[in-house]
Amino acid sequence: xxxxxxxxxxxxxxxxxxxxxxxxxxxxxxxxxxxxxxxxxxxxxxxxxxxxxxxxxxxxxxxxxxxxxxxxxxxxxxxxxxxxxxxxxxxxxxxxxxxxxxxxxxxxxxxxxxxxxxxxxxxxxxxxxxxxxxxxxxxxxxxxxxxxxxxxxxxxxxxxxxxxxxxxxxxxxxxxxxxxxxxxxxxxxxxxxxxxxxxxxxxxxxxxxxxxxxxxxxxxxxxxxxxxxxxxxxxxxxxxxxxxxxxxxxxxxxxxxxxxxxxxxxxxxxxxxxxxxxxxxxxxxxxxxxxxxxx
Amino acid sequence: xxxxxxxxxxxxxxxxxxxxxxxxxxxxxxxxxxxxxxxxxxxxxxxxxxxxxxxxxxxxxxxxxxxxxxxxxxxxxxxxxxxxxxxxxxxxxxxxxxxxxxxxxxxxxxxxxxxxxxxxxxxxxxxxxxxxxxxxxxxxxxxxxxxxxxxxxxxxxxxxxxxxxxxxxxxxxxxxxxxxxxxxxxxxxxxxxxxxxxxxxxxxxxxxxxxxxxxxxxxxxxxxxxxxxxxxxxxxxxxxxxxxxxxxxxxxxxxxxxxxxxxxxxxxxxxxxxxxxxxxxxxxxxxxxxxxxxxxxxxxxxxxxxxxxxxxxxxxxxxxxxxxxxxxxxxxx
Amino acid sequence: xxxxxxxxxxxxxxxxxxxxxxxxxxxxxxxxxxxxxxxxxxxxxxxxxxxxxxxxxxxxxxxxxxxxxxxxxxxxxxxxxxxxxxxxxxxxxxxxxxxxxxxxxxxxxxxxxxxxxxxxxxxxxxxxxxxxxxxxxxxxxxxxxxxxxxxxxxxxxxxxxxxxxxxxxxxxxxxxxxxxxxxxxxxxxxxxxxxxxxxxxxxxxxxxxxxxxxxxxxxxxxxxxxxxxxxxxxxxxxxxxxxxxxxxxxx
Numbered sequence: 076x077x078x079x080x081x082x083x084x085x086x087x088x089x090x091x092x093x094x095x096x097x098x099x100x101x102x103x104x105x106x107x108x109x110x111x112x113x114x115x116x117x118x119x120x121x122x123x124x125x126x127x128x129x130x131x132x133x134x135x136x137x138x139x140x141x142x143x144x145x146x147x148x149x150x151x152x153x154x155x156x157x158x159x160x161x162x163x164x165x166x167x168x169x170x171x172x173x174x175x176x177x178x179x180x181x182x183x184x185x186x187x188x189x190x191x192x193x194x195x196x197x198x199x200x201x202x203x204x205x206x207x208x209x210x211x212x213x214x215x216x217x218x219x220x221x222x223x224x225x226x227x228x229x230x231x232x233x234x235x236x237x238x239x240x241x242x243x244x245x246x247x248x249x250x251x252x253x254x255x256x257x258x259x260x261x262x263x264x265x266x267x268x269x270x271x272x273x274x275x276x277x278x279x280x281x282x283x284x285x286x287x288x289x290x291x292x293x294x295x296x297x298x299x300x301x302x303x304x305x306x307x308x309x310x311x312x313x314x315x316x317x318x319x320x321x322x323x324x325x326x327x328x329x330x331x332x333x334x335x336x337x338x339x340x341x342x343x344x345x346x347x348x349x350x351x352x353x354x355x356x357x358x359x360x361x362x363x364x365x366x367x368x369x370x
Numbered sequence: 371x372x373x374x375x376x377x378x379x380x381x382x383x384x385x386x387x388x389x390x391x392x393x394x395x396x397x398x399x400x401x402x403x404x405x406x407x408x409x410x411x412x413x414x415x416x417x418x419x420x421x422x423x424x425x426x427x428x429x430x431x432x433x434x435x436x437x438x439x440x441x442x443x444x445x446x447x448x449x450x451x452x453x454x455x456x457x458x459x460x461x462x463x464x465x466x467x468x469x470x471x472x473x474x475x476x477x478x479x480x481x482x483x484x485x486x487x488x489x490x491x492x493x494x495x496x497x498x499x500x501x502x503x504x505x506x507x508x509x510x511x512x513x514x515x516x517x518x519x520x521x522x523x524x525x526x527x528x529x530x531x532x533x534x535x536x537x538x539x540x541x542x543x544x545x546x547x548x549x550x551x552x553x554x555x556x557x558x559x560x561x562x563x564x565x566x567x568x569x570x571x572x573x574x575x576x577x578x579x580x581x582x583x584x585x586x587x588x589x590x591x592x593x594x595x596x597x598x599x600x601x602x603x604x605x606x607x608x609x610x611x612x613x614x615x616x617x618x619x620x621x622x623x624x625x626x627x628x629x630x631x632x633x634x635x636x637x638x639x640x641x642x643x644x645x646x647x648x649x650x651x652x653x654x655x656x657x658x659x660x661x662x663x664x665x666x667x668x669x670x671x672x673x674x675x676x677x678x679x680x681x682x683x684x685x686x687x688x689x690x691x692x693x694x695x696x697x698x699x700x701x702x703x
Numbered sequence: 704x705x706x707x708x709x710x711x712x713x714x715x716x717x718x719x720x721x722x723x724x725x726x727x728x729x730x731x732x733x734x735x736x737x738x739x740x741x742x743x744x745x746x747x748x749x750x751x752x753x754x755x756x757x758x759x760x761x762x763x764x765x766x767x768x769x770x771x772x773x774x775x776x777x778x779x780x781x782x783x784x785x786x787x788x789x790x791x792x793x794x795x796x797x798x799x800x801x802x803x804x805x806x807x808x809x810x811x812x813x814x815x816x817x818x819x820x821x822x823x824x825x826x827x828x829x830x831x832x833x834x835x836x837x838x839x840x841x842x843x844x845x846x847x848x849x850x851x852x853x854x855x856x857x858x859x860x861x862x863x864x865x866x867x868x869x870x871x872x873x874x875x876x877x878x879x880x881x882x883x884x885x886x887x888x889x890x891x892x893x894x895x896x897x898x899x900x901x902x903x904x905x906x907x908x909x910x911x912x913x914x915x916x917x918x919x920x921x922x923x924x925x926x927x928x929x930x931x932x933x934x935x936x937x938x939x940x941x942x943x944x945x946x947x948x949x950x951x952x953x954x
Binding site: 549550552553555556557558559560561563564566567568570571572573574575576577578585586589631 | 756780788792794797807808809814815818819825826829832865868872
């Protein structure tokens with residue numbers, strides 16, 4: 076492998092890694108706050124990117140507001156999911172399988188809706204800085220990708236502060252760890268749960284608008300993102316947003332370097348195999364923290 | 371008094387079955403070609419769906435990987451027929467052996483996972499399978515696919531029309547369903563459901579959980595492969611599009627809608643899932659969305675599926691008087 | 704009487720905490736032995752080690768003269784070591800009868816292929832198991848609920864089903880984990896009668912509980928406190944022991 080190729084792989088891996096990390100972060104947020112694994116996370120991203128696309132290309136809205144709309148759309152979807160999918164399942168004494176099937180159904184619904192509306196074509200969303208790229212030695216990275224990394228890092232830190240130092244954030248954590256205790260001290264547990272899903276949705280929407288300019292928006296992109304984000308989340312211990320980000324970056328780098336040695340068509344196969352290996356060999360994450368028992 | 375009720379119930383059941391059999395045998399003569407075509411697909415998907423339903427309902431395992439085995443069966447038949455020139459049963463067996471081997475190899479590590487992890491691992495397998503089908507185009511023909519698969523010709527009689535295939539595949543489906551009912555009335559069948567309900571307690575009674583899971587996964591894969599082989603012979607042309615993740619979702623939907631705990635419910639689920647796109651084909655690709663909504667609806671509102679509703683009716687006629695002569699009411703699982 | 708089960712110097716640590724500190728005791732064949740202790744004494748941990756759900760950090764479990772410390776749960780089961788659970792683990796979606804048929808699993812031999820084919824051997828085996836299940840049902844007074852779904856029974860009856868199922872699996876050593884928790888005092892009395900009856904049939908019983916009343920059925924009681932055995936002997940002897948009184952009154 077030449078140095079250039081190596082470097083290019085690193086840059087690509089970093090970029091992808093932060094995307095996976097964002098999705099994984101969303102999964103970690105929802106799991107931390109509701110003890111539910113959201114199989115729809117990648118489709119929050121899909122929706123966010125689709126909304127941003129429609130708003131910017133069909134309605135002519137400038138980039139930044141369009142992006143924000145996409146993020147908000149993710150949040151709204153999160154709210155809808157909590158109300159329409161999670162609560163009814165909970166009311167009917169849902170088993171772990173029920174939540175899985177319901178969120179999977181939601182994922183397929185979003186994907187199918189996009190299929191219906193957009194067809195099987197891919198669409199391109201304009202990114203920050205257009206097509207401009209920055210040179211790093213012999214390799215190049217798109218300006219948008221740099222922004223992606225920066226924004227993701229800021230968001231992770233913001234989230235850490237939110238959970239650690241704001242009353243709402245701590246209430247959300249408390250509500251998931253100890254329902255009865257939280258109720259006793261006056262925390263509105265159902266509301267906290269809704270907020271968890273909204274936050275997860277916002278994270279998903281953000282991931283969508285950030286990744287869309289780099290890959291093409293396509294009705295099937297959600298599921299794959301979810302799986303990769305899930306791998307990132309597990310690596311990070313499943314309940315840690317920061318851990319998910321680290322996991323995502325690691326995953327992105329490994330995927331990228333592996334692909335550089337093999338044909339790019341196998342990219343997803345490699346990541347899926349990594350996901351399965353992670354689940355079997357280190358379900359507790361890299362540091363073996365107390366997360367959910369995977370086996 | 372009690373035995374008369376028993377006899378009456380058995381009579382009702384017999385009449386019902388006879389009615390069903392009559393309808394079944396007469397449908398192709400009355401219905402149009404496209405309806406029979408749809409029924410054939412329903413039967414094929416029911417066979418594959420049976421594997422998924424069994425895993426889900428009797429063992430509590432959500433498998434989204436059935437499309438892989440369906441594809442392996444189809445491609446084995448396609449490759450065996452067009453490239454190797456093998457007789458149909460040989461290619462079919464090849465598909466089954468490959469599917470079984472992969473299911474066993476993958477199953478041993480993966481089935482140790484539980485719940486979400488296991489389900490998502492099977493989804494990852496579905497993706498892997500789909501990509502490999504695409505990438506290994508020297509084997510599968512990729513998006514161009516493999517065509518010219520000859521129809522099945524047992525003893526020289528060519529099964530090359532929907533009607534003929536209908537009469538061919540329906541008894542096969544029936545036999546497979548009966549076989550699975552056999553399984554329920556055996557120690558293995560009880561062990562599976564025990565494993566589903568309380569794995570620790572099952573282990574204490576001597577059930578080797580890990581091995582049993584693999585065995586059931588392998589049989590599910592074999593069903594999928596078998597269905598895929600038949601599928602290839604029916605459509606005579608296979609390509610990657612038929613074996614993607616959406617196919618896996620379809621099979622799961624069949625299991626969930628049909629009601630995984632009742633085996634016969636799978637048939638109802640398959641009929642529904644196959645018939646619906648036909649009715650909606652005019653509106654475009656809307657059936658995918660509808661399926662997703664149905665999956666959600668089924669999980670929330672109809673956890674026992676259609677089959678569960680049927681099972682309730684069935685149990686009504688299956689009531690047995692207890693020792694005191696009173697009829698004990700069985701409740702649906 | 705030879706010792707059916709010997710616990711030899713079993714120690715276990717959990718997240719740095721020494722849960723068991725070198726526990727040794729024996730269960731004599733044919734006896735009804737009790738292991739009692741206040742909550743937090745380490746009873747569950749010890750129980751899980753004996754039944755194969757946990758591997759001890761050090762020490763040995765000897766059963767019928769052989770070390771079974773590394774043996775799987777299933778292998779222990781085939782050797783006759785059966786346990787029940789603190790929350791009754793009935794097979795919720797199966798009927799009581801089917802639960803008991805499951806209890807007979809070890810007595811069968813047929814595999815998945817033979818079962819799919821519906822071979823006569825499989826049918827005979829199943830009928831035999833069903834017959835044994837029906838007998839066990841009658842023995843435990845469960846005939847009235849035999850065809851009911853086990854998960855819908857009240858907790859006390861579920862416990863009885865679990866006990867019956869364990870009995871159907873032909874145990875040599877039956878280990879019961881807090882079998883009286885959640886039972887009314889009438890049900891506890893009935894439980895004690897069942898245990899005496901099973902013991903008279905020749906089944907050795909190890910009873911683990913914090914319930915002193917239930918312990919009255921035992922011929923020998925070992926008292927576990929803070930990970931150590933602090934007293935052993937008959938009921939009266941143990942109750943008079945000053946260390947035991949301190950442990951229970953001090954809690």
